[in-house]
Amino acid sequence: MTNSIPEIEGMEVIFIIGSNTKESHPVVANRMIKAHRRGAKIIVADPRRVPMVKFSEVFLKMRPGTDIALLNGMAHIIVKEGLLNGEFVREKTEGFDQWKKSVEEFTPERVEGITGVPKEDIVRAARLYGLSRKAGIFYTMGITQHTCGTDNVRAIANLVMLTGNIGRESTGVNPLRGQNNVQGSSDAACMPNVYPGYQKIDMPGIREKFEEAWGTALPPKPGLTATEMMDAAAEGRIRAMYIMGENPIITDPNMHHTIKALGSLDFLVVQDIFMIDTAELADVVLPAACSFEKDGTFANTERKVQRVRKAVEPPGEARDDMSILLEISKRLGYDMGHDTPEKVFQEYGRLWPAMAGITYRRLDGGGIQWPCPSGTHPGTRFLYKEGFPKGKAPFSSVAYCPPAEVTDEEYPFVLTTGRNLFQYHSGSMTRTVKSIEKHAGEPYVEINPLDAGRLGVRTGEMIKVASRRGEIEIRARLTKRVSEGTVFIPMHYREAAANVITNDALDPVVKIPEFKVCAVKIEAVR
Amino acid sequence: MKDNTVVRVCMGPAGIAAGGKAVLEAFRETLADRNIDAEVKEHCSSHQVGCLGLCARDVLVEIGRNGSKTSYQYVKPDMVGRIVAEHIVGGTPVKEWLVDETFDTFYRKQVKIVLADCGRVDPEDIDSYIAAGGYEPTREVLMTWIPDDVIEEIRMSGIRGRGGAGFPTGLKWELARRSKGDVKYVICNADEGDPGAFMDRAVIEGNPHSVIEGMLIGAFAIGANKGYVYIRAEYPLAVERLKLAIKQAYERRFLGRAIFNTQFSFDIEIRLGAGAFVCGEETALIASIEGERGMPRSKPPFPVNRGLWQRPTVINNVETLANVPYIIRKGWAWYASYGTEKSKGTKVFALTGKIRNQGLIEVPMGITLGEIIHEIGGGIEGNRALKAVQTGGPSGGCIPAGMLDLNVDYESLAKAGSIVGSGGMIVLDEDNCMVNMAKYFIQFTQAESCGKCVPCRVGTKRLLEILTRITEGQGKEGDIERLERLSRGVKTASLCGLGQTAPNPVLSNLRYFREEFETHIRDKKCPAKVCKKLLRYSILEEYCKGCGACMKACPADAISGDKKKPHRINPDRCIRCGACFEACKFKSVARD
Amino acid sequence: MVRINIDGKELQVPAQSTILEAAKNNDIFIPTLCHHPKLTPFGGCRLCLVEVKGFLKPVTACTTTVGEGMEVVTSSPEIEELRRLVLELILSDHPNDCMVCEKTGSCALQELAYMYGVREAEYAGERRNYETRDGNPFIERDLEKCILCGRCVKACDEIQGVEAIDFGYRGFRAKICTSYEEDLDCEFCGQCVAVCPTGALTGKLWKLKGRPGTTKEIDTVCPYCGIGCNITAHVKKNEIVRITSAEDTWNEGWLCVKGRFGYQFVSSPDRLVRPLIRTAPKSGMPSLGRKGIKWGEVFREASWEEALDLIASRIREIKETHGADALAGLSSARCTNEENYVFQKFMRAAVGTNNVDHCARL
Structure with missing residues (x-):
């Protein structure tokens, strides 16, 4: 999220696309309802009549997978009716003229044909969002879980840049994270191509920095993503997996493929709090502590780092994940050099400037939103106040393409x-x-x-x-x-x-x- | 014999109900039989509107002969023969059937302003209203006045809210005019709910255009373009006539855009109340129009500042609004010439109870209670003694018989512990129990409490419980003090007018009839012999003839006895219904 | 800002504040039951009545906005008498079962009754009598304890936007219910429970598990979606017996059904409690909820030492035979930052591969 959640109350227009906010993020929906009571107009775009529609000014009931057409269609109207934020486009973005041509073909008539949304409603939504200079977009997996997920996000970004609805209080673009610490897992670099703080493995000097900090040589080549791992396992390229607190059998697409992949491993460790489906295929199952049984921090969807505190002892011999990993690491001949969550967090802060100013002590007074570069920095409520980090943001032309699998006579x-x-x-x-x-x-x-x-x-x-x-x-x-x-x-x-x-x-x-x-x-x- | 004899038989709603049709037929037949050439006319029947005359004495018959008029009251068909014979043929009126002297004062003591056109104009025909001068005040105001003129005129007239609270109407309009906001509303409160009160109904059924005109003029004064009439659904005829009147007003472009070709536009919508008494309270009424449950809101903010949908809103009662066109027409000075220094104009009252002439009356403010009771009301029914006059319904109180010199106006009634209210006036005689009376009103307000605030929801319940136990002989030492403390608390702490006035009947009855409460509690007796559980029926052996009438009448098989021998009442079985008391011809049933 | 005087104190307060807010911000106590700072004012309990110079009658502090030069008296014999009477009336229709009430110790009504020393039943009379008849598994409704403050109605409407409940009936029979008393159409967020000042609304799971004051309270973060609502875990005998959220958290005390009522997994008997090592050959198919599988025949319990040794040796083995990139790790969006940091560091520095990911996309 570029904004923080309490800022929602101050928004004039709230555009929800591909998010069933009221069911998946109920407490964010509470803020939206508050904003609505204060006069904010809500636009909902979704293939389903999700509960937030009750509060909406316009409901765009679209066919699944037609987001790009809809978003480009809205951009088309905003350009055609001159509702765009010329100053912002001129000063903060680049590539507008070329991009503009790419949305010309997305006339309301054509978009209605693709999305199934009446063109009058598309126009109304475009005017609402386009005329507001204090608007927020909210999306979740309804945007990203598509073969064109990246392009969907780009199409949203184009709309945001076109209207300049970013970088101010109560104004921005807000993907809502679905899991308690999915932001934190990404920040902490449980991703194949980056080190903590999104520092790219293949950027010059970065690997060296971490090698020095961690006192060991590090692999230079980016690794595989989760879905790629499953393919690699099925093909025998991955022989062993360590799965901590995940249940890919249920959560990954095409379950039979996932089962086959995990079944072909030579060795599978599953570390969890329950005998989950994936654990049934494991060679070793380790009992872990849940988040009420340990200390640490979570980072929420608005980049806010908050303290997790131990409330109860773990059951039986269950241990917290960190101590288990430290033990195995030692057995592999690598001593990580820290033994408490707080010390780990301190190392994390030393290696990622945006986290440097946050300490456990400060967190006792409430969560802090990164970037927070120093001990006196209050944290950052909304991003891009001073412009985009890489200078001008580019418009990128996004073509509509249908989903990977479309209906046919057999699968209608x-x-x-x-x-x-x-x-x-x-x-x-x-x-x-x-x-x-x-x-x-x-x-x-x-x-x-x-x-x-x-x-x-x-x-x-x-x-x-x-x-x-x-x-x-x-x-x-x-x-x-x-x-x-x-x-x-x-x-x-x-x-x-x-x-x-x-x-x-x-x-x-x-x-x-x-x-x-x-x-x-x-x-x-x- | 050809003289111009005209027989007028009252055929208004009340006349018909009293058997007017049969009387009319009787006159026609008798006159035809005797071959007398006299005209027989229906009276009061023109518009299906109550004529607001002395309907209590129906069937009234007026005989006009040679320019003079003579009226008979309580005429039944079997009286017609003698009237024709003695009066029309013989020329001598039947004295004992003539109306008494109060027939005259009934009319003479009243001043009709708001009711003046009721019965005179056809409420279903806008032309009839226009012919009577209707919509001329609106035309004049819209075309030649500025809003401040209107407010000044209303302010000078001294008219105050006729719904009960008596807030100066001119001031209310002025506050709303000065309140900031581009959208403002005028609401006509026609949710008349006091038991026995039907002034507003009579006005809307009899002269709906006067209300519309009042709203138009008010809207112009405060700068509103939208009005609502909130009327209870239990008034179907009033709703129907109002709808028709609004439709006709739109057709004549008295409503809608550019009225009288001025810049002013005004629309009226009707909203039906669903039977909640509390919706007559202005903030609850607003909540109800907004689609919420009718529950009052705290004041401040007052509706003139933040009312309907948080916009400045004037809420006026039907009677108040209906006065407006007449004030504009005849000028504030004319209106202010009626009434007292602080209470100007007239007020409509619904006179009921133990009084001979029941019905709606319109009197100048400041008239004494005695004038109303004796000269307009015709005195007490039967030969009973006046005990008190209850004014203001469940929000009001009782004025004891000894205070008949009291002027009926806002200040004097308040000082005496009651209120003008919306205009209910119930006359009580010695057969009315004041504890029971208080219980009745508290029962009403408790049932109608919206439940929002504690003092009203629970407080009135506890008041009711205490009053109930007093009337049932379970009253305890200290109950009067409990009633007083609780009443004071409910009055001060309640959120809206309903709760704030609910204890008035208790407090005023305690003020004037405290001994009656004490008798109930200490002696377990009800002096008015109303509270059933305090009554004891017994048969006085020395008078009982053993006729068995009481035994037959008793629904509880509580009476036994052999023929011609004194009977006995079994007190354990007696349900105190009083049937034996009524049945005994020898006054041998004692009740105490 | 406007200048007002409360109880003789000259104060500068924001122009739009109510008397109650102004007093509260200046540590002047005014009792109230129906007011909730996150909900619109109601003015129903009448406890916050105060005297304002120029007003004929006391006004409710929660609904009256301050004005320049306003003079307020928050306590006088008359005002205290009214408050006492109101409390007596509320208690005259309240079950005196504080002994077993979940709310004892955190009940606003109990606290005020204590402050005012209201004990005698001066106005004892009929009490409301309701049968409980709700089959929902989350919220316990005891309408006899309801004081009709309307907070639940407002929370359901203003915060949750559900409008499942409202006032119904009139007079003494007035109660909070669904429209036409139909079945509850509810999201079970429990905001109503959170704002209820008495024991009328409580959590079904809490019943007889431990009242506030007898539990240890630990502030932490909700384990479910990515919003990170702040919660307080109430713990008794190493068991979480209740989850609440304080009004002064960034989420203003609001939670959803999972956050408020979904904590039982922690003490589930199905939790893993000892390391397990496979003994049976892999069948290749998980049970997917089918019952009757005996895990004792598939796995055996092992000591930590044995399990960790086994894992380390297998990792070393596979790394030596197939290279470090034949190993991969999936971390968890439900683990802490520190654990995630350690996990990726483990995969990169100890195992030697960048094959590390988590479920961000799922």
Whole structure:
């Protein structure tokens, strides 16, 4: 997020695209509702009638995977009607003229044809966002989990630069992170191409810096992403994996492929708090402590570093992840040279300037948003106040291309996946909570009543949902939330796992799988 | 024999209800039988509107002969023969059936302003209203006045809110005019809810255009372009007539855009209340229009500053607004010539209870209570003694019989512990129990409390419980003090007018009839013999003839006895219904 | 800023503040039950009545905005008498079961009754009597303890935007309920529970687990989505018995159903408690929720020493045979910054590969 969450209250226009905010990030939705009560206008773009639509001025119910067309279409209108922020475009961006040509073809008529959204609504949304100079965009996996995920984000960036809606209070672009410390895992460089603080492995001098700090030689070549690891494992190029607190069988696309990959490993270590699905394939399973059982820090979606404190002792012999890793590292002949979370954090701060000013002591007074370069720096509530770090930001032309798998006669429905309010991710935590299981413990597929009628399916009946990769049986939930031709399955339920069906086609740049669109067929189970 | 004899039989709603049709037929038949050439006319029947005459004495018949008029009251068909024979044929009126002297004072003591056109104009025909001078005040105001003139005129007239609180209307308009905001509203409060009060209903049913005109002039004065009439759904005829009137006003372009070709536009919408008494409270009314549950909001902020949808809003009662066109038409000085120094003009009251002439009356402010009771009301029914007059309904209080010299105006009534209120006036005689009376009103306010604030929601409940136990013989030492403390607390601490005035009936009854409460508590007796549980029925053996009438009448099989021998009442079975008391012809049933 | 005088103190306060806010910010106590700083003023409990010079009647401090030169008296015999009466009335319709009430010790009503020493039932009378009839697994509703302050209604509407509940009925029968008393259509965020000043709304999971004051409270961060709401874990006998969030956190005390009621996984009997080493050959297929698998036949329990030694030797072995890039590690977005930092450092510096990633994209 370039803004911080409390800033939402001050926004004039809130544009939510590809985010079921009320269910996936309920407390952010609370702020949006507050803003709405104060007069903010909300635009929602989503293939489903998600709960935030109740508060929206305009609802753009689009076909899954047509985000680029929609965003380019809005940009087209903003350019054509002269709603753009000329000064910002001139001073802070480059490549406008060339890019402008790329959106010419995205006329409201054409965009209506692609997205299925009435052109009047597209115009209304474009005017609302384009006329505001205090607007925030919010998106989540509905934007990124596509083969064109990177381009989707670029199309959003173009819209932001066109209107200059960034770099000010209550004005910016805000991807909402889905997991408690997904920001922190990225910051701390559990990624194949960077060291902590997004310092690129292949940038001159960077590797040397870390080699010196860590006192050992480091591999020069960037590694594999998670999805690439699965392919490599299936092909025998990866022989052993260490999986800490992840359940890829449920969360990765194309489950059968993931199972095959993990099954072909010579050695698999799974370190978790439960006997998760992935652990069932492990050679060694290590019992870990959960976040209530250890000290440390999390970084949330607004870059805020906050203290996690130990509340209870771990059960049995379970240990916190850090001490386990330190032990194995020692056995491998490498002593990391620190033994408490606080000391680790200090080393982290020494190696990444943006984190340098944050200490455990300061965090006792509340979270601090990085960048925070010094002990007296208050942290950064919103980014790009002083402009973009690399000078002028480039417009990039983005062409619309359809999803990797489109419907055909055999697979006539589009499946899109996501979360619901009550369960969380692979369900390893929430599905052990009795109250939640009692209330929302059963898998279901959302299907439009008209489609269901044609298939002769009533609410509560089992139906079979199948793709080219697999099939599941699941209870039908008839709802107008989804349009005709689209079905939705929440990802949480292992007994009817959506990811048996989903497509493992990847975005070429960031290797994110296309969870949000695949073609399926549906039949009643009699 | 051809003289111009005209027989007018009251055929207004009340006349019809009292059997006017049969009386009319009887006159027609009798006159035809006797071959008398006299005209028989329906009276008061023109517009299906209450004529607001002495309907209590229906069927009224007026006989006009040779330029003089004579009226009969309580006429029944079997009286027609004698009237025709003695009066029309014989020329001598039937004295004992003539109206009494108060028939005259009933009209003479009243001043009709807001009710003047009720019954005179056809409420369903805008032309009838226009012919009576209607919409001329609006035309004049819109075309030749500035808003400040209107406010000044209303202010000088001295008219105060007729809904109950008596806030000066001119000042309210001025505050709203001065309040900042480009959007302002005028709301007509027609959610008349006091038990027994129907002034507003009569005005809307009888002369709806006067209300529309009042709103138009008010809107012009404060700078509003939108108005609402919040009217209770239980008034279907009023709603229907108001809708029709608004439609006709739009057709004549008295509503809508560019009224009288001026810059001024004004729209009116009707909103129906759903039966909540509290929605007559202005902030609850606003909440209700906004689509929320009708619960009052704290003041300040006052509606004139932040009312409907947080915009400056004037809320006026029906009667107040209906006065406005007449004030404009005849000038503030004319209006202010009625009333007292601080309470100007007239007020409509719904006179009811143990009084002979029940119905709506319009009187100048400052008239004495005695004039209303005796000269307009015709005195107490039967030969009972006046005990008190309850004014202001559940928000008001009682004025004891000894204070008939009291002037009826805002200040004097307040000083006496009651209020003018929306205009309810209930006359009580010695058969009314003041504890029971207080209980009745508290029961009403408790049931209608919105539940928002503690003093009203729980406080009135506890008041009711204490009053109930007093009337049931369970009153405790200290209950009067408990009532007083609680009443004072509820009055001061409640959020809105409903709670703030709810204890008034208790406090005023305690003020004037404290002994009656004490008798209930200490002696377990109800002097008015109203509180059932305090009554004891017994048969006085020396008078009982053993006729068995009481035994037959008793629904609880509580009476036993052999024929011709004195009967007995079993007190354990007696439900104190009083049926035996009524049934006994020998006054041998004692009640104490 | 405007100048006002409260209880003889000259104060400069922001022009838009209410008397209650102005007093609170200057450490002047005014009692209240229905007011909540994050919700719009209500003015229903009448406890915050104060005298303002020029006003005929006391006004509620929570709804009255300050004005230049305003003179306020927050306490006088008359005002205290009204407050006492209001408390007596509330308590006249309240079950006196503080002995077993979850709210004891953190109950605003209990605290005020204590302050005012209200004990005798001067106005004892009928009490509301409700049957509990809600089947939801999260929120316990005891309407007899409800004082109709309206906070839950406002939280549900103003904060959550759900409008599941509102005032219903009139007079003494007034209560908070769903429209037409239909089934609760609710997100179970528990904001209503958080703002309830009495024991009318509590968490079902909390029941008899430990009241505030008897638990250890630890401030930490929610383990679910990436918003990072600040929470407080209430711990008794090494068990989390309740999660709350304080009003002064950046999330203003608001949480969602998972954050507030989804903590039971911590003490789940299914937690892993000892290292396990595989004994049976791999079947190649996880159970995916099928019951009846005996893990004792697939894995055996091992000591930490044995498990860690085994892991280290296998890593060394595979690294020697296939090279470091034949190894890969997946870290977790649910682990701390420090653990993630150590994990990637472990993979890079100890194992020797950049094959490290986490589930950011999933």
